[in-house]
Amino acid sequence: MxxxxxxxxxxxxxxxxxxxxxxxxxxxxxxxxxxxxxxxxxxxxxxxxxxxxxxxxxxxxxxxxxxxxxxxxxxxxxxxxxxxxxxxxxxxxxxxxxxxxxxxxxxxxxxxxxxxxxxxxxxxxxxxTKPENDYDISIHIRNNLPDFLSGTSDDVQKKFYKIVLNPDESFQQKQSKLDQLVSTLDEKNQELYDRYRRMKELEEREKRDRVHAIVASMSNKAQTVFAKIDLAYPHRSIIKWKKKFGPVFTIWLPGPIIVLADYKLLRETLVSQGNIFAGRPMSFVYGIFSNHCPDGDGIILSQNEKWSHQKRFALRVFRDFGMGNNMMEQKIRHYTDILIQQLRKQIGASGLETTITDLHLPITFCVGNIIHDLVLGKNYEYGDQEFLRFKKLIDSILKDFVSIPMLVVDRYPVVRFLLPTYYRFCKNGFALQRFFLKHIEEHEKAIITSTSKDDEPNDFIDAYLKNMINKITLALNSGDLWTGGMETTVTTLRWVIIYLIHNPDVQKLMHDEIDKNLGTRMVCWADRTCMHYTLAVICEVQRIINVLPWHILHATTCNTTLSGYKIQKGTVIMPQIGAINFDENLYPNAEIFQPTRFLNSEGTLLNFEYFMPFGIGKRSCLGEALARTELFIILTTLLQNFEFSAAYGKPPTLKRYPGMVSVPQDYVCQIRARNEVV
Incomplete structure (x- = not known):
């Protein structure tokens, strides 16, 4: 039937x-x-x-x-x-x-x-269809409570009956109370504790076996209805569909998402109708860490007035801490110097003029300490285990966020009980939140014990606490700044080194420009006016790697129209900047690494209005000024001090991992010391 x-x-x-x-x-x-x-x-x-x-x-x-x-x-x-x-x-x-x-x-x-x-x-x-039937341990013991509770005290039996037979509580509430009750049992009730623990272990084993069977069956049958899309290079699929269906169309991931794959459309929506298209999807996954607040929370995943307030406050704090002036530049140069010293130490330890190394961690500590200094007012020594654990959490969250299981969970939250990816995503996300909450409490204690209540804030968290911001909101904001401010910059710098190894002629031209205009003196942000080729290389790398291949989804805040179509409030929008970066009409031979496309005949940097590595409109990158300064100073200093080449004669692969960020596959390279900068 x-x-x-x-x-x-x-x-x-x-x-x-x-x-x-x-x-x-x-x-x-x-x-x-x-x-x-x-x-x-x-x-x-x-x-x-x-x-x-x-x-x-x-x-x-x-x-x-x-x-x-x-x-x-x-x-x-x-x-x-x-x-x-x-x-x-x-x-x-x-x-x-x-x-x-x-x-x-x-x-x-x-x-x-x-x-x-x-x-x-x-x-x-x-x-x-009722997940509690699979996971509610109270259901499995309800019909056998007398035997289950045999040998226990009357007080414990009454508490068990009260919890299990309560019709007004959900299975999650019952489960939590039972766990809490059993964890507080004394030695007299040790037998009950052992029975309960064995039952939970049995349930977990049965659950895992059931999940394996179900998901394996789903995998076996559902293959016929899975769409074809390149998860590491989504722009390739988007461009193919754009040619067939035009610059605006719908994809299902698995819910409906409108893709905008044209620069003029992005201007029309994200700039001309900026407020209307500045929302965020209020879906299940987007609300996990904000307790599903109506307008989200934090900076990245909030919307409407809550987002406007957080953005204004963050910009004001950045400005107070020297964003765009010498104060921030000095901080960047300080940590860049530590990076150079670390790499020179590795070369010295090798006993040769060169060394083979993985630049991932050195660059991560450099950029990460800049952000940590700004947000937390502290830094880490190279190789610090807390920092490495923190970085591991970030990497896992960004990878899982756009994974297939989490896309399914976002559309059909009930299946989250079957997917370990969901539990890992939540575990790491809340661990990251606890990390920031711990530092927030330390800052709060320092402020309370401070002898002077009028002291200027030392970092982002201090500034927020002095303005009585909610701690969870502050933790989310701190995580947003750290994630957005570190991972994209580190990834871009790693890709620059890869492309310079693949294109030694480009690296030679950069060395020549640096030697001519800087010599051995320390680079500063003002030097960019005479470093056009270096800037062109940075621009070309940003274009070709498309560091956020999926972008961050937008949503409409009210009913509107788009290219003659009626769009309802809450419709999810994907601005596909990658499709613009590889548009042959804008960038001929777009798949080829060619920095000179950003230079005119006189060698001066060109500013294309359709080149937008930091996004466009009201939701453009909050830390764009910081990121531009970091990329220029760190890269120029690296090239001023070192020459990079393939390790063992084999250049790194240009393949990348799928995820929220276009992370390159791990690689090592050979570095040779050049000038001693003074």
Whole structure:
């Protein structure tokens, strides 16, 4: 009976989708069929997402895949699995589906029946719609409480009965209270403690086995409905779809997201209608660390008046701490000098004129200490374990944030109970939050015990505490500044070194410019006016690496229109700057590293209005001034002191890891000392 109803619902939704998108099924051959597209669309159709140009479905059982770059809404039986990925090998759970021969289907009806059975047999009957039935330990002991509580004191028995039989509390509340009660038991109730612990361990094992079976089954069956998108280079897929569907279209990740892949569109939305398109998605994952506040929290993930207030205050604090003047520049030069000394020490320790090393940690400590000094008023010695743990948390969070499991959780929060990625993401995120809260409390104690209440704040946290900002908000703001201010700058500098190793002629021209204009004196921010080639190299690296490949999603704060389409409040928007960076009309031979594209015939730096490595509009990077200064001073100082070449004659790969940030794959390089800067 279930199978019949699900089949009817599936066919009904497919019919609706085909009608509303003015598309029809066309039988092409015994092993292939396709939804053929017509040029008319229905922008005013009232649904939860705008009717933007849609794609084609293409099914070929011989390939065992279905591709839909941008989608009509998948039917409910498929929707949970329409997540873009080239394969499922990046999931924690893997099954034997890769070695199995896929079934062959010759028509739509047979295929839909197959998918319906998948949902019925492998999902609906195995995942309870009420997760508490799977995880509520009180359910498993409720019918056997007398035996379970045998040998325990009357007081403990009363407490157990009161918790387990309370109809007004959720299973999470019961579970928490039971855990707390058992943890406080004395030696007289040791037997109950042991029974409870064994039951929890058994439940955990059963849960893991069940999750492995379910997710493996989902992986085995859902491969046919996964879209094809390059997770490390999403702009490549976006550009391909832009050529076919125009500069604005919808993708499903797995919820609907409108992609803007044109500079003029970005100007129209993020600048001309800046307030309207300055919102953030108030989805499940975006609200995990802010306790799902109505307008979010922190700087990056808040919106409306809350975001405006946080941004204004942060800019004022930055200005007070010398952002854009000599005070901040001196801080950058100080930590850059420590970086140079560390690298020279490594060369000296090798006993040779060169050394082979990984620059990741030295650069991370340099940039990280600049941010730490600004936010926390402290710094770390090279190799400090607390700093390394902190960096590890950041890396994991940024990687998981745009991972396939978290995209699914964001759309279907109930499945979070099945995905270890969700637990890791939460564990690391809250650990990071506790790290900042600990430092906030230390600052607060220092302020309370200070003899002078009128002392100027020493760092970002001091300034916030003196203005009585909520501690959780302050912790989120600190994390936002640290994440946004460190990881993108470190990643850009690492990529610059890679491209200089691949292009020694470019490195030679940079050395010549530095020797001519600076010699051996210390570089300063004012020197940029005569360092056009160095700036052009930085610009070209920023363009080609597209350090935030997925950008940070926006959302509309009210109903509006976009290119003639009606857009509802809360619609999620993805500004695809990567598609602009690789637009052949703007950057000929865009895939080629070519710094001279940013120079005119006289060798002077060109400022393209469509070049926006720090974003555009009201949500552009808050720390742009700091990042520009860091990139110029650190890179110029590195090139002034060292020459970089391939280690063992093998240059680093240009491949990157998928994630929120375009992180290069780990590499080592050979460095040779040049001039001694004075």
């Amino acid at each position: 279930w199978s019949v109803w699900i089949l009817v619902i599936n066919l009904h939704f497919i019919k609706i989708n085909a009608q509303f998108n003015n598309q029809i099924w066309q039988y092409r051959s015994p092993d292939k069929y396709q939804i053929m597209e017509k040029p008319t669309f229905y922008p005013n159709h009232q649904q939860s997402h705008p009717r933007i140009p849609m794609p084609v479905y293409e099914f070929n059982p011989n390939l065992y895949s279905m591709s839909f770059p941008i989608s009509i809404p998948p039917s409910p039986s498929l929707q949970a699995f329409t997540v873009p990925t080239p394969s499922l090998q990046n999931l924690l759970f893997q099954s034997t589906w890769m070695t199995n021969n896929p079934p062959q289907y010759t028509n739509q009806k047979e295929y839909i029946g197959y998918v319906t059975e998948i949902k019925k047999n492998d999902v609906m009957n195995r995942i309870s």
